[in-house]
Amino acid sequence: MSGGNVLALCGGVGGAKLALGLSLVLPPEKLTVVVNTGDDFTHLGLRICPDIDTVTYTLAGLSNTETGWGRAGESWEFMENLRSLGGPAWFNLGDKDLATHVERTRRLMAGEALSAVTADFAGRLGIGPAVVPMSDDEVATVVETDGGDLAFQHYFVRDRCEPAVRGIRFEGAESAMPSPGFIAALRGALDAVVVCPSNPYLSVDPLLALPGVREALAHHAAPVIAVSPIVGGRAIKGPTAKLMGELGLAVTPATIVRHYGDMLDGFVLDSEDRDLADGLGASTLITNTVMKTIEDRTGLARAVLDFAARLRA
Amino acid sequence: MSGGNVLALCGGVGGAKLALGLSLVLPPEKLTVVVNTGDDFTHLGLRICPDIDTVTYTLAGLSNTETGWGRAGESWEFMENLRSLGGPAWFNLGDKDLATHVERTRRLMAGEALSAVTADFAGRLGIGPAVVPMSDDEVATVVETDGGDLAFQHYFVRDRCEPAVRGIRFEGAESAMPSPGFIAALRGALDAVVVCPSNPYLSVDPLLALPGVREALAHHAAPVIAVSPIVGGRAIKGPTAKLMGELGLAVTPATIVRHYGDMLDGFVLDSEDRDLADGLGASTLITNTVMKTIEDRTGLARAVLDFAARLRA
Numbered sequence: 001m002s003g004g005n006v007l008a009l010c011g012g013v014g015g016a017k018l019a020l021g022l023s024l025v026l027p028p029e030k031l032t033v034v035v036n037t038g039d040d041f042t043h044l045g046l047r048i049c050p051d052i053d054t055v056t057y058t059l060a061g062l063s064n065t066e067t068g069w070g071r072a073g074e075s076w077e078f079m080e081n082l083r084s085l086g087g088p089a090w091f092n093l094g095d096k097d098l099a100t101h102v103e104r105t106r107r108l109m110a111g112e113a114l115s116a117v118t119a120d121f122a123g124r125l126g127i128g129p130a131v132v133p134m135s136d137d138e139v140a141t142v143v144e145t146d147g148g149d150l151a152f153q154h155y156f157v158r159d160r161c162e163p164a165v166r167g168i169r170f171e172g173a174e175s176a177m178p179s180p181g182f183i184a185a186l187r188g189a190l191d192a193v194v195v196c197p198s199n200p201y202l203s204v205d206p207l208l209a210l211p212g213v214r215e216a217l218a219h220h221a222a223p224v225i226a227v228s229p230i231v232g233g234r235a236i237k238g239p240t241a242k243l244m245g246e247l248g249l250a251v252t253p254a255t256i257v258r259h260y261g262d263m264l265d266g267f268v269l270d271s272e273d274r275d276l277a278d279g280l281g282a283s284t285l286i287t288n289t290v291m292k293t294i295e296d297r298t299g300l301a302r303a304v305l306d307f308a309a310r311l312r313a
Numbered sequence: 314m315s316g317g318n319v320l321a322l323c324g325g326v327g328g329a330k331l332a333l334g335l336s337l338v339l340p341p342e343k344l345t346v347v348v349n350t351g352d353d354f355t356h357l358g359l360r361i362c363p364d365i366d367t368v369t370y371t372l373a374g375l376s377n378t379e380t381g382w383g384r385a386g387e388s389w390e391f392m393e394n395l396r397s398l399g400g401p402a403w404f405n406l407g408d409k410d411l412a413t414h415v416e417r418t419r420r421l422m423a424g425e426a427l428s429a430v431t432a433d434f435a436g437r438l439g440i441g442p443a444v445v446p447m448s449d450d451e452v453a454t455v456v457e458t459d460g461g462d463l464a465f466q467h468y469f470v471r472d473r474c475e476p477a478v479r480g481i482r483f484e485g486a487e488s489a490m491p492s493p494g495f496i497a498a499l500r501g502a503l504d505a506v507v508v509c510p511s512n513p514y515l516s517v518d519p520l521l522a523l524p525g526v527r528e529a530l531a532h533h534a535a536p537v538i539a540v541s542p543i544v545g546g547r548a549i550k551g552p553t554a555k556l557m558g559e560l561g562l563a564v565t566p567a568t569i570v571r572h573y574g575d576m577l578d579g580f581v582l583d584s585e586d587r588d589l590a591d592g593l594g595a596s597t598l599i600t601n602t603v604m605k606t607i608e609d610r611t612g613l614a615r616a617v618l619d620f621a622a623r624l625r626a
Binding site: 044045046074075077078079080081082084085086087088094095096097098099100102103105106109120121124125 | 357358359387388390391392393394395397398399400401407408409410411412413415416418419422433434437438
């Protein structure tokens with residue numbers, strides 16, 4: 001490792017685990033984590049950014065590692081009383097977590113950019129690396145299902161990913177700008193771009209749908225390395241496998257490699273899938289990608305950075 | 314008591330105690346509590362109605378009787394985390410209480426009237442009597458101080474009533490309409506109108522500033538009875554006495570009687586002030602008005618209703 005800068009592209013839970021690993025093995029000023037905001041939505045008048053909050057809480061050591069979302073030691077007085085008043089209770093908001101949404105909404109309404117609010121919160125929570133929303137403009141992931149279009153959180157949380165998916169689109173992406181921090185990271189010298197093992201279709205594609213991003217990655221001097229979110233024909237977390245099936249795609253690492261296409265320089269395959277390495281069409285690293293412990297996270301982070309160094313050589 | 318309808322005019326804590334007493338001695342369908350909304354404000358994007366909430370929580374048996382505001386058994390995870398994110402923390406919002414503000418704001422934004430939301434919340438919390446905001450239009454109590462104009466909650470909570478008051482005005486009152494429930498109560502047959510022992514200048518005057526209300530009360534067939542908020546030259550609760558001094562008014566029950574003027578038919582004086590009954594200029598009931606226990610509340614409520622019956626006779 002030469003000690004250059006690393007850009008991580010990240011969705012929620014799965015991606016945040018690798019982002020945490022990278023944050024533990026890199027000097028803080030060397031890492032920029034750009035986070036999906038296609039899942040963001042306005043609920044109860046509050047602007048909620050699930051992936052930014054998952055990444056922020058994870059890097060700050062505040063996340064609930066059992067549920068995979070929200071904060072550790074969370075309490076639910078607000079939700080209980082919201083229910084008693086007949087309010088919409090399908091989206092759980094913990095008492096601690098609520099402060100993030102209320103204060104973010106207040107600052108956005110006062111005219112601050114999401115980037116500025118996100119950076120300030122991260123700083124106050126003691127996070128060293130830059131946590132950067134993919135855009136300061138609103139982009140909304142819409143899931144096209146047999147039952148009609150669903151806003152992402154309605155699909156993901158309210159309907160528990162049950163509706164069969166026919167397509168996905170990112171409303172507003174074509175006219176949204178990548179955030180200043182994302183653009184700066186893409187324009188700067190990088191040692192590696194790491195596509196974290198988030199859902200490619202729901203969590204990484206929104207970033208790639210922003211004008212110029214896919215092209216910038218495809219032509220970047222730094223190796224772009226994706227970590228497979230598919231292990232043994234299953235998704236480690238979330239609806240990736242179910243969704244791939246519904247979209248008529250084979251649930252294999254090769255499908256992921258083809259999906260990322262020419263922007264990809266390297267692919268990280270789980271040891272369980274070592275038989276699938278041949279013919280993937282990208283340089284491949286075979287290692288453990290299932291992150292159960294902190295050592296799994298830092299181990300994978302180091303392996304990916306070493307892989308990037310070899311690809312640069 | 315003939316069993317007719319009773320209209321109570323009420324501010325926050327002090328008034329809510331008598332409203333509770335009335336609710337415990339009257340059949341629920343006979344009591345309408347009209348509540349000051351001049352203290353309402355928008356904070357952190359949330360529409361907060363302190364007096365409505367105090368009355369609602371009090372009548373529902375959910376209020377914190379130690380602090381006089383907020384809910385019993387409240388938790389403060391939200392506030393603690395709001396502080397850690399650098400948010401404005403001068404106005405305390407408990408985790409349970411927050412659900413009221415968030416859900417009310419959501420429904421107001423969706424186009425519902427404050428009256429409808431207030432009635433629905435009261436019903437869900439098992440409250441029998443009608444709890445009615447004085448108006449569905451926004452009226453803002455502004456406190457004119459040596460240091461300039463202050464929004465009510467900035468004066469009352471943030472600055473702890475410390476600035477010297479030079480005047481008080483109710484912005485929007487002249488063009489606001491009394492709420493439909495307030496108008497209906499004023500137009501219907503009543504056995505009594507009870508002005509609860511809230512601050513006359515800050516908590517009752519906003520109701521009286523609404524077009525037609527003072528006139529309707531002055532000409533109403535039912536006796537209008539005010540309970541003195543001043544006992545022994547002091548206010549039972551809050552800044553009433555300090556404020557009266559700053560406005561150049563003698564801190565006596567007679568000042569309160571003169572303030573309510575010709576709309577008043579009867580006045581309830583505390584036993585401690587029995588020497589001040591002569592020359593008050595209104596029929597006077599002398600009784601215990603300091604409400605420490607539930608029996609104090611129901612006792613005062615019964616005494617006021619009996620007094621009204623005598624005034625009607």
